[in-house]
Amino acid sequence: MILSPQPTGPRSDFLRTLSERGFLHQCTDLAALDSWLCSGAGTAYNGFDLTADSLHVGHLIPIMMLRWFQKTGNKPIALLGGATSRLGDPSFRDTSRPLLNQEQITKNLIGIRRVFERFLAFGDNPTDAVMVNNSDWLGGLNYLDFLRDIGPHFSVNRMLTSESVRQRLEREQSLSLLEFNYMVMQAYDFHILAESCGCLLQLGGSDQWGNIVSGVELGRRIGGRTLFGLTAPLLTTTSGAKMGKSVSGAVWLNADRLSPYEFWQFWRNTGDTDVGRFLRLFTELPLGEIARLEVLRDSEINEAKKILADQITRLCHGLDAAVSETSRRIFEAGEVPAGLPMVRLPHSLRGAFPLVDAMVVAGLAKSKSEARRLIVGGGVRVNGGSVKDEALRLGDSDIQNGVIRLSVGKKRHVLLQPV
Template sequence: MDRGFVAQLTDEVGLRSYLDAGATCYVGFDPTADSLHVGHLLPILALVHMQKHGHRPVALVGGGTGMVGDPSGKTEMRQLLDLQTIRSNVEAIGSQLSRFIDFSGGKALILNNADWLLELRYIEFLREIGRYFSVNRMLAAESYKARLESGLNFIEFNYMLLQAYDFYYLAEHHQCLLQMGGNDQWGNIVAGVDLIRRKLGKESFGLTFPLLTTATGEKMGKTAAGAVWLSGDRTSAYDFFQYWVNVDDRDVVRFLRLYTFLPLEEIQAVESLEGQELNACKAVLAYEATALVHGREAALSAFKAAGQAFGRRTLPEDLLPSSSIPRKGGQEAEAIPTSYFSEMELSRGIPAVELFVACGLAASKSAARRLIEQGGAYVNGERIGAVDSPVSLAQLGRDGILLRAGKKKVHRVQVGR
């Protein structure tokens, strides 16, 4: 609770007693893509914390519920995926979760609800499960109320029953009596608690996490370019690192509690910091979050690349001392996003306005032109004076040609490929 993971509990006293005896708990992940994103990181880390404290986590990948689509938090129906895509996504997500949770030796379980949901007989399901659900209560749930005006179809209406059945199945077959999830899942979780009580005569528990937004009101893990993915193929370790470096000052301490395992007393010690000292905390946050998702080596490479792009940073030894972040900045640039051009192209020179578009630093030539005219475009740290200024081999250094758009977006140009 001290880290800010808990929004609601069904029964705090009963849950504490269950945890004292050693608990099995689960979180569900629907396979809507071949990677999870930063929005999933909070529930993943909740499972990691549970395992660290001696409990058995269950990661439930929704190969079955993914065929229906969860209406929670959505203003329109999710796009239905074909079976092969869902299977592929389930496999990818399972592999991704294994980077965070130790599934060896029964310490944790990773399950696919397609294994039991796809075998259900519809009439039997209605008689054995559906009869315990009140339509009036279902329509009162936030996950459905938000959709009624825009249109809630019947396939989505079944989602609460299926999620409740998952909880019931895990309680019966794996002695799992705690379900955790985002606060938008409260109605679904409570429905499962009620079903377990009615069908098994057991007490079970629900815990929800806060639905995080940034201090600016944006959904956690969203940027102008889209979602911040946990897969390095979708979001590079360097761009992942930069996402955390650029969080709002007001979010730093909260995110250190949620997205790192640094001791709380060390985090409390930096609550009053401002300015450059707070920026140093952002570097630690970025390093620790990147290390969790991509590994220490990738985090180190991203940290050093950021130092090469934006200048070296020396961190005080007593600032969040449990972090393994280097206390002196480096110059390596391996992690910076890179584009390759032939030696002939660079010999001729590439107009800056075209190069910034080709490297993804501007969405169009007109956007690149505005960027340059407003003084926000740089080559090797020097501001570009004219839109037709050529970038050529003459500017190629040991680490390539470094392009920068504004204060945050960096790209490297190299010869080859």
């Protein structure tokens, strides 16, 4: 298996783009995949389980891979795991995922489906994207027939060596039969898409490598097909933190889970050393322009961060410059215009609501003790005015234009609205 690009570089537009922008991590046979992609339009898929009603920024790498696949003249498939979501992917998790019922899965599917409409062009043309649900073929399987037809092609010995499974076993953490079957289900997905859609390539994150390879091998054993697997590195910041979390939680892609303003702000807060890498991965800016931006230093690097935030927010939310201008005013002028996160404060608490409780309710502090530390440290403002009294209570006199504005530092703002 080739784990890095060829010395001369890929010839196909897709692989060359992925290589130049930092997406390539592992590939089952890079040279053969490159030749296949040079021979005409190909079809590839990436799978997304329905564990929540929105995807988060950790999913942006595989989404951008599908987007580049389409932009370079190929046909992408977004597979939604309506069936596999009922099992739970054990990949690099310490515990089992909560089991979801069908009502939850359906709700999550509706929410997630909206994300792809921003990034991919769907339709009936040869390179238009399609969306499929693996419950269409997995939901009606006869278990005995499936075991007889597919089971012989899987070695339990080999499955136990998969990194995600091996780690759980080494830690003596429970691994259910449901989760152990996940690898088989995902491999069968690849087989079905290869057979029905001519899909020869599966894309994914590096945590899916074992599952992807199982699908490649199943295709060879069942139909003698040459299938390909390609992964991108799991994204972490330079500090080593896993990408996808903010101070207040997951950075969701749906606006009803995270406002466009908060989404923009997350990217504006990117560390200096991550700006160039994130511009390559999450924007379509020319590489020459990125090279110019990533060498900026000191205060000038903030301009690159604004461009990063503008570009990815426009891709994800389809917004114009108004979003970035709103955020720009908050960062640079200290203004707090409309459109900030709003938290409702029950009327019964007005006049006797401790500031420390308000900060926890607003998500500006994880606990009262953290809130007290922030207040005493001088990092908290009420309606723009600094406060240092940890015993302060909010009252009617603090309501301005129907809201109370709480701020921590220069970048985090919430409006409290009395009911």
